[in-house]
Structure formats: structure tokens, C-alpha cells
Amino acid sequence: MTPSLDIRSGQSIFDHVEISGCSQENRPSVNFASLSSKMSSMTNSAIHSGIRKARGGIFVDKSRGVTLNNNFVLDHKTYGIQLDGSQSLTVTNNVVANIARYPEKKFQSEPTGGLIMGSFSAQAVPLKNVVVMNNIVAGTEYTGYTALGHACGESESQKTFKNNVAHSIASSKGGQGAIIMIDKANRGSGRCLEGSYFAAYKCTFNGAASMEAAGKIVFSKMTMIDNKLGIAAMAQGGSYSEINDNKFYGDSEALDCPPRGGFCIKVSKAAIISGISAG
Numbered sequence: 001m002t003p004s005l006d007i008r009s010g011q012s013i014f015d016h017v018e019i020s021g022c023s024q025e026n027r028p029s030v031n032f033a034s035l036s037s038k039m040s041s042m043t044n045s046a047i048h049s050g051i052r053k054a055r056g057g058i059f060v061d062k063s064r065g066v067t068l069n070n071n072f073v074l075d076h077k078t079y080g081i082q083l084d085g086s087q088s089l090t091v092t093n094n095v096v097a098n099i100a101r102y103p104e105k106k107f108q109s110e111p112t113g114g115l116i117m118g119s120f121s122a123q124a125v126p127l128k129n130v131v132v133m134n135n136i137v138a139g140t141e142y143t144g145y146t147a148l149g150h151a152c153g154e155s156e157s158q159k160t161f162k163n164n165v166a167h168s169i170a171s172s173k174g175g176q177g178a179i180i181m182i183d184k185a186n187r188g189s190g191r192c193l194e195g196s197y198f199a200a201y202k203c204t205f206n207g208a209a210s211m212e213a214a215g216k217i218v219f220s221k222m223t224m225i226d227n228k229l230g231i232a233a234m235a236q237g238g239s240y241s242e243i244n245d246n247k248f249y250g251d252s253e254a255l256d257c258p259p260r261g262g263f264c265i266k267v268s269k270a271a272i273i274s275g276i277s278a279g
Contacts, residue, residue: 021049
């Protein structure tokens, strides 16, 4: 029998689907992997209650043209949504909550987050043409988002990371609403990195932070409410930071803290932490 050399392709479309108690050990509940020829999507769905040793809710890996819109991703380990090595993605109007560290010690050193943009590997393929807007992350450990910033001056036009919210992010080793990173696909963000249009409240550490080796770090048009430390712009040696047009509020009267991931105790707080980090 002569083997076929035909190249086949497909797409995955989920709408109004519930996925509960799914996935395998060390794997996510939903994995969009190596999709490139056709548009795939998950919309209006609930992905929740991953098994104890499963890692992640939705993973988009080396794919093109995937849309995640209006989904609820709840009760998973390590991350809720992770985007890695992909392009032309749209991630909008999702709610991610109750994301905990992986139970085994060998993986507990990995950062845990609600929505992770990219990989922490030095060899990672950068994301390209990604839209992450109008999402909410609540009650996760370590960080709400590891987010790509943009080049300075692009706050109004950019859609890479915009109008997202982090609420009640808590951890003994973290508790940051968003960590803003250089977008390797946008060279301008390496010269001047800006994070904008983001809101965080009741986080046990920073509402938003960046410690990147950019020539300049700018935070603008953000709203910080009742976080221990509002914004941390820690420029590495030789660079400097600017904090422009942001709003900071102290203790709020909102009694909406969940049992885990909440931040309802009174502690000393600061709006802005600025300085030079070791680089």
C-alpha cells in the first residue's frame, strides 16, 4: 500500500459547551495545538473543575486564528488561559477565577496566573497580532496576568492588552494584578515599554508591575484600588520610569472578597513603587 502524502487540516469550534473534570495529568482541559489553516474558536462556554494533577484550563500553542470569547474558566492549576508561540489570536470578555499552584513541588516554582501571554522560556517564539481585551481574572495565585506591553504612545490604538481587570490576586510569593513584559514582536516596546488601560483591586502585592530591561517604562491610564502596592515601575539599570494619568484609591468599602484570594485585611499600603532593579 502506497502511503498518502496528502496534508490534511481541520478546525475546532466550540460554542455553549461545558467541560468539567476533564484533562489528563500535566495537561490542560482544552488544547488548541498547531492549528494554522482555518479559524478555530471557543465561545460562550464553561471550562471548570480540572482534575487535581491537570495543568491549565485553555492552552493555545503554536496556532493561528484562534478566538476565545465570553468563556468562564474556573478551578484549575497553574493557569487559566495560556497563549504561547501563536499569532492572530483574539481573547476577549472571558472570566478566569480560582487558579491555584500545581500540587506537586517540582512544578510549584512555575508562576501561576489567570491569563499568561507567552512562555517564560528564553527560546520561546513570540506572540504576534494578539488581541487581549475586556477580560476579568479573580481569585488566582501569584499573578492575574503576565501581559505584553506596547511601545510608548500607542495606548489609544493598541489592542494587545487593554481594558482588562484583576481582582483579589493573592499569594505568599506574589499577588500581582499584572506583570507587564516587553512584546518581542514589537521592537518599540524594548526601547520604551508602556502598560495602559488596566485596572486592579484588592491584590496582596502590586496592582501592576514591570521590571523589564527597556530603555524607559511608562504606566498610564490605569486604575488601582485597595492594593498593597499600586504600581511598581522598577526600571533596570540605565533606564527610568514614568507614571502618567493613573488613578489610585485606598481602602474600599466593597465587601466582595472571596474566601480565597481575597484581600480584606488592613495593612500599610502605597500607591507607587519606583526605583532601579538589579539587571
